[in-house]
Amino acid sequence: MTTTAAIHVHHVTRVEGHGDIVVDIQNGQVKKAQFEVVEAPRFFEAFVRGRPYFELSHITSRICGICSVGHATASLRATEKALGVEPSEQTVLLRKLIFHGEIIDSHVLHTYMLVAPDFLGVGSVIPLVKTHPDVVLRALRIKKLSGDLCAMVGGRHTHPCAMAVGGFTHLPSEAELRDMRARLVAARADMDATIDLFATLPWPDFNRETEYVSLRKPDEYAFIDGTIVTSDGFSYPIEDYKKVTNEKCVPFSTAKWTHHNRDAYMVGALARFNNNYEQLHPRAKEAAAKLGMKPLVTNTFLNTAAQAIEMVHCIEDSIRIIEELLIRGIKPEQPIVPEKLSGEGVGSCDVPRGILFHHYTYEDGICVAANCIIPTGQNYSNLHADLQALVPQIVNRPQEEIRQTLEMLVRAYDPCISCSTHLLNVEFV
Amino acid sequence: MAAGDLNLGGDRPEAGARAAPAPTLVVGFGNPLRGDDGIGVEVVERLRAQGLPAGVEVSDGGTHGLDLVNLMHGRRRVILVDAAPLGKRPGEYVRAALDRVRLRAPADLHSAHAAGVGEALALARALDLLPEEVIIFGVQPACVDWHSALSPEIEAALPDLITAVLAEIGSEERKHG
Numbered sequence: 001m002t003t004t005a006a007i008h009v010h011h012v013t014r015v016e017g018h019g020d021i022v023v024d025i026q027n028g029q030v031k032k033a034q035f036e037v038v039e040a041p042r043f044f045e046a047f048v049r050g051r052p053y054f055e056l057s058h059i060t061s062r063i064c065g066i067c068s069v070g071h072a073t074a075s076l077r078a079t080e081k082a083l084g085v086e087p088s089e090q091t092v093l094l095r096k097l098i099f100h101g102e103i104i105d106s107h108v109l110h111t112y113m114l115v116a117p118d119f120l121g122v123g124s125v126i127p128l129v130k131t132h133p134d135v136v137l138r139a140l141r142i143k144k145l146s147g148d149l150c151a152m153v154g155g156r157h158t159h160p161c162a163m164a165v166g167g168f169t170h171l172p173s174e175a176e177l178r179d180m181r182a183r184l185v186a187a188r189a190d191m192d193a194t195i196d197l198f199a200t201l202p203w204p205d206f207n208r209e210t211e212y213v214s215l216r217k218p219d220e221y222a223f224i225d226g227t228i229v230t231s232d233g234f235s236y237p238i239e240d241y242k243k244v245t246n247e248k249c250v251p252f253s254t255a256k257w258t259h260h261n262r263d264a265y266m267v268g269a270l271a272r273f274n275n276n277y278e279q280l281h282p283r284a285k286e287a288a289a290k291l292g293m294k295p296l297v298t299n300t301f302l303n304t305a306a307q308a309i310e311m312v313h314c315i316e317d318s319i320r321i322i323e324e325l326l327i328r329g330i331k332p333e334q335p336i337v338p339e340k341l342s343g344e345g346v347g348s349c350d351v352p353r354g355i356l357f358h359h360y361t362y363e364d365g366i367c368v369a370a371n372c373i374i375p376t377g378q379n380y381s382n383l384h385a386d387l388q389a390l391v392p393q394i395v396n397r398p399q400e401e402i403r404q405t406l407e408m409l410v411r412a413y414d415p416c417i418s419c420s421t422h423l424l425n426v427e428f429v
Numbered sequence: 430m431a432a433g434d435l436n437l438g439g440d441r442p443e444a445g446a447r448a449a450p451a452p453t454l455v456v457g458f459g460n461p462l463r464g465d466d467g468i469g470v471e472v473v474e475r476l477r478a479q480g481l482p483a484g485v486e487v488s489d490g491g492t493h494g495l496d497l498v499n500l501m502h503g504r505r506r507v508i509l510v511d512a513a514p515l516g517k518r519p520g521e522y523v524r525a526a527l528d529r530v531r532l533r534a535p536a537d538l539h540s541a542h543a544a545g546v547g548e549a550l551a552l553a554r555a556l557d558l559l560p561e562e563v564i565i566f567g568v569q570p571a572c573v574d575w576h577s578a579l580s581p582e583i584e585a586a587l588p589d590l591i592t593a594v595l596a597e598i599g600s601e602e603r604k605h606g
Contacts, residue, residue: 065494113495126548129555137556144499157496 003028005399012407014114016416021406025395033387035410036252045370053079053365054165061159064416068159069102069150070351073224077347078358079165083338090331091167094153097321098160099223100314101149106352107307108146110414112139115304118408119201138190145183152176166336174330181322184315191312195287198308204405207298208389210382211262212271213244215350221279221313224349231274232261238348241357245373257381264381267354269306270297284313300386301412341365351375353414376415383413450503451486453598458490458511458546465570465583469510475591485598497549498558506562508597511546513567520586524593527563564597
């Protein structure tokens, strides 16, 4: 029984980037519970100013190595909207396909290698090899498949050099697409095994109502373009993103906080699941049923389970997209060149960790202003609210168990911390 | 299914579109923005520019992380090149087989971005997925500060290092005809 404890997790493990959990409990009362982002800022929004429009997606894809396709896509959409470029149907299909590849790639890494060890009683994926080698092999298989899918469409596995304003500089062959389709169909067995495994895991029982924010489109489970919707019933065009984000600085963190209808909102797989469940592929809905999930799910820990459901959806939808591409035949299209070189545009995608915005202004083809709002940054205030709610519920457990549970809560968000930091905190001595 | 069988699902005759991986792979690691830390990548770039013998592929290992496990799969031999603190003079290098080397691989995977060579090799070994031969060239750096050029000592050592890597590749051909 813990009535007094000071828990400081320095650099939470098995998350991308650096963040600390600081909890102070005195006589059973929670005095402090916060997540401090200590990652150094990246300055992307500053150094893209002065660069020509055709460089932006290549630069901003470097914000992250895991979600580089997500950044590239949002970046391209912002530039295309600013300069009046409408991508062809083939380009739209190929972008959806590589986007699915990245969703699967990112989610398999997070679910199997960052979260599963907590539930399977080990500290990382390496010891998991001894206790559950088939699980690790399955994760590597899925990761290889999704990595190859991204490389096939994007020109290489990370930082998709073939993606350009107005189209692609390299196109997959029909033989490659057929081969990939066969591999995706064969991967259904691994998807079934994934859902079976995740149905056995003891997800912590923690619920807190919050607002869920994501994209929505009328005719498909939205990842690229659409409108912004919230589970509290609000809807905005993408250009009005600031009405949702309302960023502000907080003293103990190098990342800003956001809020909309409540004191915090959540983005990511669980938000998409809650908002757009009806548009999931039937096999993904079956997976959801096996996991006992149907909207509205308010348990942050189940964000990881929602990611598993999305992997199933993306495998199925990738098969559908490839079949459509093969029926149409791949046409040797060149990227569309913009006719106007000045303008302002906002691009938005729902990348693995949640809704992302890139907002650019161009003059004569040169970027003069940029604003990027990263999904993980939008989750910090929600994570903070979750910590405030969870700590009192577990305050009477042994200190080590409290620490473990709080780390799992942070991991459940799949935070990409170095993507999200903005503010430099300089202390003069 | 045996532990060593990745069962990739695409290596079937009717698929046709993907070639089998080359038997020998040379991977250069490092960050070219950090001075001599980029030595592995520079070696790979120069090998690529020179032209490679048949059956040999090179790869820039800068961002691979755990994907190295998949990259090595199906190869007979992998040669890794990286900067390494050896306590030697800058530019000096050591060539060793993997089983004669103890890599410092931390027990915990701290972050998705922190999974490096050590973790990938440990994972591959545990899964029985390592190629027959894994050879490591470790090169003593002079300086790994934020600086996008190699130091003069490393530049001077590069030709010998590349010759040694090519000799290593060549020794494979002599052994296996």
